[in-house]
Amino acid sequence: MREIVKITIALTISCLVAGTVMGGVFMFTAKAKLQSEAMLRQQTLLGLLGYGDNHPAPADLKLSHVYRYILSDDTGIRSGYLVLVLNGSQIQHEFLIVDRDGGFVNRHPVTIPPEKAATESDRNAAIQHVLGQAVTIRYADDMIIASQNDIRTAYVLLGKFPGFKTFIHAMVALNSGFGILGMEITAHEEDPGLGGEIEKDFFKNQFRDRSLEVVKGLTVTKDPLPDDYRFYLEPQKWEDRQIDEADAAALKEKYQAADIHAISGATISSRCVTDGVRQLVKNFSYRIQILDRVMSEKQIHAAF
Amino acid sequence: MPKTTKSNTQLVVSGLLNENPIFRLALSMCPAVGLTTTVMNGLLLGVAVLFVQVFSSCTISLIRNHIHPRIRIPTYTLTIATWVTVIDLLLAAFVPVAYKAMGIFVRLIVAFAIITMRLEVFACKNDLVPSFWDGVGMGLGFLFGMTLLGGVREILGMGSFLGYDLLGFRPLLFFVLPAAGFFTVGFMMAIFNYVETVYNRRKKERMA
Numbered sequence: 355m356r357e358i359v360k361i362t363i364a365l366t367i368s369c370l371v372a373g374t375v376m377g378g379v380f381m382f383t384a385k386a387k388l389q390s391e392a393m394l395r396q397q398t399l400l401g402l403l404g405y406g407d408n409h410p411a412p413a414d415l416k417l418s419h420v421y422r423y424i425l426s427d428d429t430g431i432r433s434g435y436l437v438l439v440l441n442g443s444q445i446q447h448e449f450l451i452v453d454r455d456g457g458f459v460n461r462h463p464v465t466i467p468p469e470k471a472a473t474e475s476d477r478n479a480a481i482q483h484v485l486g487q488a489v490t491i492r493y494a495d496d497m498i499i500a501s502q503n504d505i506r507t508a509y510v511l512l513g514k515f516p517g518f519k520t521f522i523h524a525m526v527a528l529n530s531g532f533g534i535l536g537m538e539i540t541a542h543e544e545d546p547g548l549g550g551e552i553e554k555d556f557f558k559n560q561f562r563d564r565s566l567e568v569v570k571g572l573t574v575t576k577d578p579l580p581d582d583y584r585f586y587l588e589p590q591k592w593e594d595r596q597i598d599e600a601d602a603a604a605l606k607e608k609y610q611a612a613d614i615h616a617i618s619g620a621t622i623s624s625r626c627v628t629d630g631v632r633q634l635v636k637n638f639s640y641r642i643q644i645l646d647r648v649m650s651e652k653q654i655h656a657a658f
Numbered sequence: 659m660p661k662t663t664k665s666n667t668q669l670v671v672s673g674l675l676n677e678n679p680i681f682r683l684a685l686s687m688c689p690a691v692g693l694t695t696t697v698m699n700g701l702l703l704g705v706a707v708l709f710v711q712v713f714s715s716c717t718i719s720l721i722r723n724h725i726h727p728r729i730r731i732p733t734y735t736l737t738i739a740t741w742v743t744v745i746d747l748l749l750a751a752f753v754p755v756a757y758k759a760m761g762i763f764v765r766l767i768v769a770f771a772i773i774t775m776r777l778e779v780f781a782c783k784n785d786l787v788p789s790f791w792d793g794v795g796m797g798l799g800f801l802f803g804m805t806l807l808g809g810v811r812e813i814l815g816m817g818s819f820l821g822y823d824l825l826g827f828r829p830l831l832f833f834v835l836p837a838a839g840f841f842t843v844g845f846m847m848a849i850f851n852y853v854e855t856v857y858n859r860r861k862k863e864r865m866a
Binding site: 357360364365368369372375376379380383384386387390391393394546 | 725726728729732733736737739740743744747748750751752754758762
């Protein structure tokens with residue numbers, strides 16, 4: 355009996371020490387990790403818009419976030435958008451509330467410094483403060499509007515959707531006509547080697563260059579990926595099969611309305627991504643139109 | 659095994675050669691077979707194991723008199739898991755690019771037989787300094803083995819080295835497939851054994 359007690363105490367102490375060490379290191383690194391993640395996300399974002407080391411982003415490129423919220427209280431569910439607006443010559447945050455049919459409900463100025471708006475907890479607190487405690491707010495997603503000289507050049511959607519195992523987080527870049535510029539999987543927990551292939555070029559690049567109409571009806575096929583399409587999708591991997599520009603344009607034309615070719619062994623993951631991206635783009639194109647209409651009706655000048 | 663009588667240099671050399679984790683002790687064969695398709699994989703995993711081995715060996719040799727003998731294996735596992743988590747968190751925070759490449763491997767290290775075995779056989783019976791050098795030797799031996807396997811498999815399977823195209827064609831694609839891991843390890847072991855036999859014979863002849 356004494357032995358059991360001794361063993362229990364020894365194990366408890368070991369676990370406590372190990373837990374303290376791990377917890378300490380976690381606290382010490384949490385901030386740096388967030389920073390490096392934010393940096394990687396920014397890199398991915400610029401990469402999707404076509405900017406990189408060889409082709410830096412222009413200085414007048416402006417990336418404005420629109421944070422979407424779901425509001426619920428006794429009267430029902432509404433959506434809210436935290437946007438940057440121009441008030442005279444001043445740029446400030448404003449929270450616009452829209453009902454389910456797209457009608458304008460209310461607008462509230464929100465005072466929050468721009469660098470704090472990027473942190474979810476600070477942002478939630480600021481919005482909650484403005485709306486009062488009677489309304490329950492839930493952060494839904496983040497859309498980024500890229501503009502140059504007050505002309506919108508692209509949109510980047512950050513979204514998550516259910517995968518085969520847990521949620522898949524993705525970043526989708528759209529051109530001003532809502533056609534897909536590129537897609538990047540930012541986080542997932544699919545099986546390595548099977549569903550994990552969704553982050554490979556041959557799969558994710560299939561979403562490139564598809565118009566809104568095509569995306570709305572996008573489905574998955576189990577047919578094998580044709581060789582010419584594979585060489586087009588993975589130019590870095592098949593350097594010996596370089597495709598010249600004329601051929602690339604022809605291939606782009608040929609496959610722009612084709613189905614997404616599923617990853618063999620991971621049809622469910624492929625379907626999840628396709629459905630997720632379709633839903634993301636479809637919902638965004640609807641929401642941004644509502645937001646634009648509301649803002650022009652109410653003479654709200656967006657800062658993007 | 660009683661307290662070691664080897665010098666520090668001998669400990670490192672024995673970890674690298676005559677007690678090499680992969681080719682002599684045949685421990686941690688899963689990563690040796692499964693992950694050594696390229697030099698880079700082998701190198702990154704080897705470096706990570708080196709650190710975990712050294713830190714865990716030092717920790718266990720420091721607290722070895724306080725470990726209850728009936729729960730020593732759970733304590734080893736806990737120690738290894740703590741160090742793996744610490745390294746994982748530090749990499750994620752400060753070297754995000756390397757973490758992206760090797761993050762998934764780092765977490766696997768908890769289950770590597772070689773580390774637990776070295777703690778049980780060596781670190782829990784020896785002082786801090788020999789345990790440190792034993793950890794370094796074993797870690798380097800593992801690193802050496804993994805890089806060698808990765809190099810052979812990458813050159814033969816993909817015709818490249820560290821990602822740079824070396825031969826311009828793929829001599830034996832078979833070598834990047836998992837099954838070839840066994841063959842490569844087997845051949846390497848044979849070479850190791852052969853070299854050792856020859857070395858010992860010559861040593862004997864010289865003595866005679």
